[in-house]
Amino acid sequence: MNTAFIAVLLMSATGSLLVLCLALLRPLTAKTLTATWHYRMYLFVVLFLLVPVGIVGGNLFSTIPNTTNQGLPNVPAILNDMITVQQTDRLPPQTGQALPQTEPTALTLAAPVTTVFILKTVLSFLPLIWLAGVxxxxxxxxxxxxxxxxKILGTSLQIDDPGTLLALKNLMTEMGIKGKLQLLSNTIIKTPMLAGLFKTLLILPEVAMSERELNVILKHELIHFKRRDLWVKSLTLAANAIHWFNPAAYRLTKNIDTFCELSCDEQVVSDMNREERQFYGETILNVLCRVIHQHSGMYATLAESKKGMERRLTHMMNVKNTSKPMVIISFMIAAALCFTGLATASVMNAAGEEKSSVGESNTPDDTYAGGNYLWPLTGYHVISAEYGSRMHPVEKAMVFHDGIDIPAPGGTPLLAANTGKIVEKGKNVTDGYYVILDHGNGQKTFYAHLSGYAESLANDDTVQQGDIIGYVGKTGDATGNHLHFGLTVDGEYIDPMSVFTQEN
Incomplete structure (x- = not known):
């Protein structure tokens, strides 16, 4: 879920930028470009809000920033990197050669540990808050x-008038529309409307209309049906649900509703003369006037406000065929918006990957070992404490956990993760019984809280990968039977999970 949340944040930011760009261009494009162009551009923005479009052409958005094990489990890496703690929960062995350990490379934290813990906890709940909002x-x-x-189905009546049904059939044939439409009448709606994605209803207000008025009204709704505008609005609503926290998503929904109607008007009047366009506008006004005293509600699809009607009537009277220069300009602006969206998605994604990689380990490269280490406990793969900052179960303070904890019954055989030399085995208050193996090339593994060692195990012995070197216990600073497994490269701890074989 964290990966999805990070993806949503990046898509939301990209979509917001595109909505802003369209708003800034609006004074220019509203006078020169068609409503259909605006409608399609806003649909283009919906695409960015629903899909990580950056994967198109060059893998621009293919890798959503990974979560990191540092901090509380499942905190997104980008959020988790905002806070780090310079403290360890374990002391190096107190006998023999000290196990090299370095502090995490992080910014110094001025706030108290408790404040840090609270803030990290709040950040970790952000994905849940987002999901709850959806x-x-x-x-x-x-x-x-x-x-x-x-309410609509309960108050609608089937239209059986032969003339109305014939007009609908003729228009569908003329416009090349296939499919079925159920024609209903209703007393509570103010204007004609479509409803239903799979079983579409065309609902007319229950008012008297001339044959000419009926034809232009039906043509308007059939254009919506042919363009599948109901599906477009459903996808827009889905984008709004995913980005419910973003004001730009609500503005986008409103703009799509507006330009959906304006672009439909453009198509209706595209082959009409001025007198026919005036009749079309008067028809819309007449329908509204005839139902002015009927029930009002949220069911009208046509604009009802005075300002909205004035805009529609003015627009339909001034619709012109787009000239070739305007077509070229429209394509250039569309291409610029496409490039802006893809570039923004790519840059933000790259920044997220870089930030995520900073917090994943204390070394630049965690893949040095080639993934050839063996899981140290056969049959036990649950990790009770991951690598990274956490609340210490005994000390009750935020500390840096330099390995992983694997719970298992006391006495479970402990296997050497790789072939190596025993450079130290001993006991201290923090780690209990422990063993350190040197695997060469600066690589060492550390096994702690053992109940005991394998028979005849001694310093400087060489063990093979898979050999038993000890047994799980709860010695030292432990609350239960488990193995603490750590891994260092050139004296620096890294996340051990990066080196195990696929079979593990």
């Missing part, structure tokens, strides 16, 4: 839709 958005709109559908 569910609330869907539930609220789902309830609204169910109530609307129930």
């Amino acid at each position: 569910f609330v958005f869907i539930i609220l709109h789902g309830i609204q839709f169910v109530r609307f559908r129930r």
